[in-house]
Amino acid sequence: MTSEGIEKLIRPSLVNFVGYAASKSPETLVGKVEVPVEDIIKLDANENPYGCSPRVNAALATYPDMNIYPDSGQTELRKLLQEYTGVSSEHIVAGAGSDQLIDLILRLFIESGDEVINCVPTFAMFRFFMGLCDGTLVEVPRDDNFEIRVNAVRAAITKKTKIILLATPNNPTGTIIPGQDILQILDTGLPVVVDEAYYEFSGETVAPLVGQYQNLMVLRTFSKWAGLAGLRVGYGMFPTKIADYLLRIKEPYGVNVAALVAVRESLKDKDYLMDKVRAIIAERERLFEELKKLKWLKPFPSQANFIFCSILNGRASELQQKLQQKGILVRYFNQPLLQNGIRISVGKPEHTDALIKVLQQLEEEVNG
Numbered sequence: 001m002t003s004e005g006i007e008k009l010i011r012p013s014l015v016n017f018v019g020y021a022a023s024k025s026p027e028t029l030v031g032k033v034e035v036p037v038e039d040i041i042k043l044d045a046n047e048n049p050y051g052c053s054p055r056v057n058a059a060l061a062t063y064p065d066m067n068i069y070p071d072s073g074q075t076e077l078r079k080l081l082q083e084y085t086g087v088s089s090e091h092i093v094a095g096a097g098s099d100q101l102i103d104l105i106l107r108l109f110i111e112s113g114d115e116v117i118n119c120v121p122t123f124a125m126f127r128f129f130m131g132l133c134d135g136t137l138v139e140v141p142r143d144d145n146f147e148i149r150v151n152a153v154r155a156a157i158t159k160k161t162k163i164i165l166l167a168t169p170n171n172p173t174g175t176i177i178p179g180q181d182i183l184q185i186l187d188t189g190l191p192v193v194v195d196e197a198y199y200e201f202s203g204e205t206v207a208p209l210v211g212q213y214q215n216l217m218v219l220r221t222f223s224k225w226a227g228l229a230g231l232r233v234g235y236g237m238f239p240t241k242i243a244d245y246l247l248r249i250k251e252p253y254g255v256n257v258a259a260l261v262a263v264r265e266s267l268k269d270k271d272y273l274m275d276k277v278r279a280i281i282a283e284r285e286r287l288f289e290e291l292k293k294l295k296w297l298k299p300f301p302s303q304a305n306f307i308f309c310s311i312l313n314g315r316a317s318e319l320q321q322k323l324q325q326k327g328i329l330v331r332y333f334n335q336p337l338l339q340n341g342i343r344i345s346v347g348k349p350e351h352t353d354a355l356i357k358v359l360q361q362l363e364e365e366v367n368g
């Protein structure tokens with residue numbers, strides 16, 4: 001069969017699927033940047049610059065049972081997460097990153113033609129997974145400060161609406177959704193997903209309400225605060241009925257044994273990790289002040305581990321390229337509601353210093 005013939009067999013809705021523009025691995029930039037690959041400063045994927053707990057590395061180095069499949073019921077993992085969250089384990093399901101839980105939730109609820117409300121601009125993986133399940137994404141724009149508009153969300157509800165997606169703090173804007181707004185949206189009675197991937201940086205959560213609401217799902221991850229993005233482990237807190245369905249439809253061994261060991265050790269080292277979280281929060285505030293001093297940039301206040309910044313003079317794509325050449329990776333956006341902006345993940349103090357130095361040099365170049 002020809003490759004065109006094969007393509008005819010692919011689901012028509014996926015033939016033009018563009019995929020997700022993931023962050024670049026530094027190795028792919030060898031020869032394209034002015035610094036050695038090990039000196040690249042990666043501020044483009046909201047990763048934790050301090051890495052994971054050293055206890056995780058030590059435990060994984062001697063873990064004896066890599067040959068044994070993980071417990072598909074996630075018994076120990078869910079108990080550990082119960083202790084961490086205060087939400088009882090029958091509400092909890094873990095996934096290979098919270099991405100996997102977004103995928104599972106949409107697969108559980110969404111058929112072709114079903115609608116999901118999304119408060120844009122927001123996390124691009126919501127759109128990605130909706131594309132995979134043939135759902136229709138109904139986009140409700142946020143206001144000029146990237147806050148959600150509850151009335152507009154309510155007005156967007158139709159008979160076909162199955163889920164409302166909310167991210168707080170939102171990626172890439174860093175904006176929090178006030179608890180009152182979430183409650184009003186929960187009162188619609190529709191299933192609501194509250195993605196709290198950056199909870200440890202904001203301190204705000206609706207997790208205690210899981211169990212009181214039959215329509216509330218809260219997602220979290222170990223990627224950001226615990227520095228485990230590469231290991232892929234996240235979790236969600238759900239009404240027990242939904243948790244039961246998710247446990248049934250998930251692949252049995254989706255969360256690997258290394259992830260279980262890493263969660264166990266991370267939670268034993270919570271104080272160490274939360275110290276790093278506090279260091280990142282302090283650095284976020286310093287970065288914000290430094291960015292504000294540059295008159296051609298407009299940083300937005302953030303409750304997460306990154307800052308979104310509008311470029312008032314010049315092109316974001318060019319700025320991203322120039323920074324990349326100097327070995328500093330950031331993410332740029334140019335979409336209707338995210339015009340000409342970059343998102344900078346908060347790094348260590350020396351990363352902020354290096355970034356600000358390059359930005360100051362660029363400013364001098366522009367102003368002569």
Ligand SMILES: Cc1ncc(COP(=O)(O)O)c(C=O)c1O
Nearest residue numbers: 097098099123171197221223234
């Ligand atoms: C809002 C939001 N949700 C979920 C995720 C996915 O996290 P994970 O690494 O757990 O899949 C991210 C990662 O950037 C995110 O920004």
